[in-house]
Amino acid sequence: xxxxxxxxxxxxxxxxxxxxxxxxxxxxxxxxxxxxxxxxxxxxxxxxxxxxxxxxxxxxxxxxxxxxxxxxxxxxxxxxxxxxxxxxxxxxxxxxxxxxxxxxxxxxxxxxxxxxxxxxxxxxxxxxxxxxxxxxxxxxxxxxxxxxxxxxxxxxxxxxxxxxxxxxxxxxxxxxxxxxxxxxxxxxxxxxxxxxxxxxxxxxxxxxxxxxxxxxxxxxxxxxxxxxxxxxxxxxxxxxxxxxxxxxxxxxxxxxxxxxxxxxxxxx
Amino acid sequence: xxxxxxxxxxxxxxxxxxxxxxxxxxxxxxxxxxxxxxxxxxxxxxxxxxxxxxxxxxxxxxxxxxxxxxxxxxxxxxxxxxxxxxxxxxxxxxxxxxxxxxxxxxxxxxxxxxxxxxxxxxxxxxxxxxxxxxxxxxxxxxxxxxxxxxxxxxxxxxxxxxxxxxxxxxxxxxxxxxxxxxxxxxxxxxxxxxxxxxxxxxxxxxxxxxxxxxxxxxxxxxxxxxxxxxxxxxxxxxxxxxxxxxxxxxxxxxxxxxxxxxxxxxxxxxxxxxxxxxxxxxxxxxxxxxxxxxxxxxxxxxxxxxxxxxxxx
Numbered sequence: 001x002x003x004x005x006x007x008x009x010x011x012x013x014x015x016x017x018x019x020x021x022x023x024x025x026x027x028x029x030x031x032x033x034x035x036x037x038x039x040x041x042x043x044x045x046x047x048x049x050x051x052x053x054x055x056x057x058x059x060x061x062x063x064x065x066x067x068x069x070x071x072x073x074x075x076x077x078x079x080x081x082x083x084x085x086x087x088x089x090x091x092x093x094x095x096x097x098x099x100x101x102x103x104x105x106x107x108x109x110x111x112x113x114x115x116x117x118x119x120x121x122x123x124x125x126x127x128x129x130x131x132x133x134x135x136x137x138x139x140x141x142x143x144x145x146x147x148x149x150x151x152x153x154x155x156x157x158x159x160x161x162x163x164x165x166x167x168x169x170x171x172x173x174x175x176x177x178x179x180x181x182x183x184x185x186x187x188x189x190x191x192x193x194x195x196x197x198x199x200x201x202x203x204x205x206x207x208x209x210x211x212x213x214x215x216x217x218x219x220x221x222x223x224x225x226x227x228x229x230x231x232x233x234x235x236x237x238x239x240x241x242x243x244x245x246x247x248x249x250x251x252x253x254x255x256x257x258x259x260x261x262x263x264x265x266x267x268x
Numbered sequence: 269x270x271x272x273x274x275x276x277x278x279x280x281x282x283x284x285x286x287x288x289x290x291x292x293x294x295x296x297x298x299x300x301x302x303x304x305x306x307x308x309x310x311x312x313x314x315x316x317x318x319x320x321x322x323x324x325x326x327x328x329x330x331x332x333x334x335x336x337x338x339x340x341x342x343x344x345x346x347x348x349x350x351x352x353x354x355x356x357x358x359x360x361x362x363x364x365x366x367x368x369x370x371x372x373x374x375x376x377x378x379x380x381x382x383x384x385x386x387x388x389x390x391x392x393x394x395x396x397x398x399x400x401x402x403x404x405x406x407x408x409x410x411x412x413x414x415x416x417x418x419x420x421x422x423x424x425x426x427x428x429x430x431x432x433x434x435x436x437x438x439x440x441x442x443x444x445x446x447x448x449x450x451x452x453x454x455x456x457x458x459x460x461x462x463x464x465x466x467x468x469x470x471x472x473x474x475x476x477x478x479x480x481x482x483x484x485x486x487x488x489x490x491x492x493x494x495x496x497x498x499x500x501x502x503x504x505x506x507x508x509x510x511x512x513x514x515x516x517x518x519x520x521x522x523x524x525x526x527x528x529x530x531x532x533x534x535x536x537x538x539x540x541x542x543x544x545x546x547x548x549x550x551x552x553x554x555x556x557x558x559x560x561x562x563x564x565x566x567x568x569x570x571x572x573x574x575x576x577x578x579x580x581x
Contacts, residue, residue: 006383013375018392020372021399021464024410027420031413040416042423082304089300093293101301104308110514111562112522114538118545118558119315122322125551142312145304173286196401203403205525210545222405226412226529239406250401254394 025243032240037233051233061238064221071133071217072201075140079197080190082141083148091156108143116143117210124211131213139211140204144197151193151257155186192256195249203246218242323555332549342552346560351540355560358537361452362520365459366467366513372460373467373512374505380468381475396472400465408529411458415449415530422448445532455531462526463519467512474508475501510572517568521561537561 006014032051034044055061086105090098108116120139129135159182167177205219212220218238225235289296325334326341345351380392399407414421425434438444438451445451478501486496524538535543537557544554 006379010375010379010383014379014392017372017376017464018395020461021395024407024414024461025399025402027413028406028410039418040413041418042413042420078307082307085300086304089297089304092300093297095294095297101305104313105304108308108312110518111565112518112538114522114524114541115319115558115562116312116315118541118554119312119319121545122551122555123315123318126318126321138311142308145308168290173283174289175282175286199401203405205405206523209542219403219405222409223525226405226409235409239403239409242403242406246402247398250398251394254397 028236028239028243031236032233034233034236037231040232051237054231055234055237055241058234060216060221061218061234064216064218067133067215068202068218071136071140072198074137075144075201076194076197078137078141079144079148080194083145083193083197084152084186084190086145087149087152087156091153105146105149109146113143113204113206114210117207120207121210131211131215133215135211135213136208136215136217139207140201143204143207144201147197147200148190148193151189151196152186155189159185188256192253195253195256199246199249203242319555319558322551323559325552327550327552334552342556345553346556351557354535354537354540354557357534358521359564361456361459361536362517364456365463365520366516368456368460369464369467369516370471370509370513372464373471374509377468377471377475377508381472382480396465396468400469404462405525407462408458408526411454411461411530412449415447415454415457417447417449449530450532452532455527458526458530459520459523463516466515466519467509470511470515471505471508474505474511478504507575510575514565514568514572518561518565521564 030044031040033047033049034041035046035048035050036044083105086101089095090101116139120135123129124131124135163181163185164177167181168174172180203219205217205223208217208220209223216224222235222238222242225232225238229235289299322334323342324338324340325336326339327333328335346355376392376396380389380396384392413419416422422431422434425431434448437453438447443451443453443456445453448454448457482500482504483496486500487493491499522538524536524542527536528539537560541554541557544550544557
């Protein structure tokens with residue numbers, strides 16, 4: 001504890017912990033190439049690339065993927081606008097009810113997803129709203145706001161107010177100040193927040209099962225396959241692709257906010 | 269760019285709006301806040317109220333239709349033995365997962381906060397961040413592969429000639445079962461795996477705030493490493509552990525997918541909510557069930573706040 005070298009026991013425990021977190025995901029990569037299509041046999045009897053072609057030609061996978069991408073894009077845009085506005089208001093002034101607003105933003109992910117889901121379901125039932133593309137977006141945008149908000153609020157805190165005043169003194173109006181001074185300052189934080197929001201929405205399943213009705217997003221498609229497997233190798237391939245697709249925005253968000261005091265992605 | 273700024277100057281409609289906003293900071297805040305507050309207020313709070321309202325309705329036993337009249341009958345149903353069992357079972361599972369997650373997380377968080385430097389710091393950071401953000405369903409699916417009868421874990425036990433050990437373990441009542449994938453041990457492992465990063469990050473954040481000099485002072489004053497850990501480090505890390513436990517506890521309480529895919533047929537709160545709102549069409553009882561985790565988390569958050577856990581978030 002007093003030295004700068006970790007004890008062997010601690011190293012082993014930390015290493016085992018990291019391995020525990022990564023080996024299951026790596027296993028998926030092996031299964032995507034297996035020739036066995038009836039069971040989850042280990043070790044795989046042989047390796048093949050056949051299932052990538054089979055998956056490529058499955059219209060249901062493409063439909064689910066398209067719907068997920070659409071929902072995630074629109075939810076991210078809504079979350080970006082609302083989250084930034086909220087962060088700007090909260091960071092700029094102290095006002096009555098500020099704490100309440102912060103709490104309100106965090107609540108959708110602080111409460112279990114099933115609460116958010118059943119709440120929306122109850123509301124749709126009471127208001128007689130039929131399930132549609134927009135009911136999914138409504139839910140997703142709500143819990144994506146917090147991700148953008150967290151990133152933006154941290155950056156606003158670091159952006160000095162005198163920059164804004166200097167810009168105004170030099171003759172710019174509020175909109176020009178926003179466009180030429182504030183936006184370049186917060187751009188990377190917004191990009192990181194947007195990427196995380198996209199990843200969050202793209203992967204969401206618990207709330208979505210309550211707001212989607214008969215529509216299938218990619219996670220719902222996967223859930224169906226998990227409960228009632230039809231063609232296991234296709235599920236393996238989709239799972240692998242999903243892992244790769246979600247890793248990219250996370251790595252991107254990390255590199256965009258690296259070196260600042262709050263690195264993106266610490267809260268989900 | 270500079271030309272554009274000079275051209276608009278202080279005249280014109282945009283400039284006048286801009287001046288008004290600058291002179292009235294309250295109005296600016298109000299305008300900034302209105303869209304998000306309206307969205308969250310209407311969509312989210314509105315839905316929560318709808319949930320609360322539904323939980324005070326009841327279902328007509330004969331027609332299966334919802335009676336929109338105030339009653340506490342639905343809440344009374346929560347306390348029938350079968351339903352109360354579900355609640356107790358879920359809380360026990362959430363507690364077990366939380367305790368295990370704290371134990372597994374601590375060495376990782378401690379190493380990352382105190383010893384990892386430079387490249388290793390980044391590796392540990394991404395090592396926690398990637399599992400945190402990678403697809404939830406894929407993570408659950410990977411455990412279905414691991415725990416399957418013909419899967420890697422059984423293969424490992426067979427190769428090591430330890431199958432008898434696994435069989436002996438599975439014959440233990442309650443935590444055992446026919447195979448790992450239909451036992452509570454399986455459910456527990458998947459919960460632990462999926463929520464682990466949510467515990468590591470706050471503990472790491474708390475540990476990073478403990479100044480090194482404090483441990484040195486403790487050592488100088490004659491404490492053994494064990495005593496420094498027990499009386500200096502652990503109390504300072506506790507808010508982080510509590511903050512992490514909020515996530516693991518809350519997420520376990522509300523999950524219905526993991527026990528459905530890996531686990532026995534005995535249900536958890538989330539599954540009850542899902543089943544009642546779905547095929548059964550009993551939204552009031554589903555709503556009442558969903559209020560249970562809200563109440564439990566309310567009490568939990570209140571207790572955590574008193575321990576100062578929110579400073580570690």
